[in-house]
Amino acid sequence: MKFSVLVEVSLRPGIADPEGATIERALPALGFEGITAMRAGKAFRFEVEAASAADAEAQAQSLAERLLSNPVIEQSHARIVEAS
Amino acid sequence: MKFSVLVEVSLRPGIADPEGATIERALPALGFEGITAMRAGKAFRFEVEAASAADAEAQAQSLAERLLSNPVIEQSHARIVEAS
Numbered sequence: 001m002k003f004s005v006l007v008e009v010s011l012r013p014g015i016a017d018p019e020g021a022t023i024e025r026a027l028p029a030l031g032f033e034g035i036t037a038m039r040a041g042k043a044f045r046f047e048v049e050a051a052s053a054a055d056a057e058a059q060a061q062s063l064a065e066r067l068l069s070n071p072v073i074e075q076s077h078a079r080i081v082e083a084s
Numbered sequence: 085m086k087f088s089v090l091v092e093v094s095l096r097p098g099i100a101d102p103e104g105a106t107i108e109r110a111l112p113a114l115g116f117e118g119i120t121a122m123r124a125g126k127a128f129r130f131e132v133e134a135a136s137a138a139d140a141e142a143q144a145q146s147l148a149e150r151l152l153s154n155p156v157i158e159q160s161h162a163r164i165v166e167a168s
Contacts, residue, residue: 006092008090008092008127009127010127010129020128020130023128023151023152024130026151027147027151030150030151032143032147032151033133034132034133034134035130035131035132035133035143035147036130036131036133037129037130037131038128038129038130039128039129039130040126040127040128041126041127041128041129042124042125042126042127043092043093043094043124043125043126043127044104044107044122044123044124044125045094045121045122045123045125046104046108046119046120046121046122046123047119047120047121048118048119049117049118049119049120050118059116059119063111063116063119066114067107067110067111067114067116068107
């Protein structure tokens with residue numbers, strides 16, 4: 001079976017996020033009020049061929065931690081968004 | 085009310101994604117088989133102060149299209165992940 005996976009990689013809490021801070025600072029001047037805690041990260045979508053959803057999720061999580069993120073400063077979360 | 089929002093920005097279908105292609109090409113040598121259709125994108129998390137979930141989502145979607153993505157080559161999708 002094929003599973004569509006979404007991996008979200010984000011900076012760990014406490015790690016400085018200059019990109020997010022810059023976006024947040026620019027928002028009021030651009031007409032957006034009341035937006036806080038902006039954090040920028042990465043998103044990856046891909047398909048995994050696996051026997052079960054649990055297997056696909058485990059593969060995706062392992063890939064996310066080993067190759068798509070830097071575990072020292074980033075956390076990653078894989079989830080199945082669709083099975084076919 | 086405060087709503088936590090996740091915005092996912094990804095390249096439109098058909099737009100070349102060299103980062104995703106490079107990751108996908110590297111996977112077999114790194115021990116991951118059966119992974120296809122890798123696409124790299126961006127993820128943003130933030131909090132919106134709004135009267136309703138629909139209002140928060142509309143604000144986030146407008147922000148995503150105007151400021152967080154390049155609508156010519158990217159599509160963006162905002163969704164509420166938590167209300168408090």
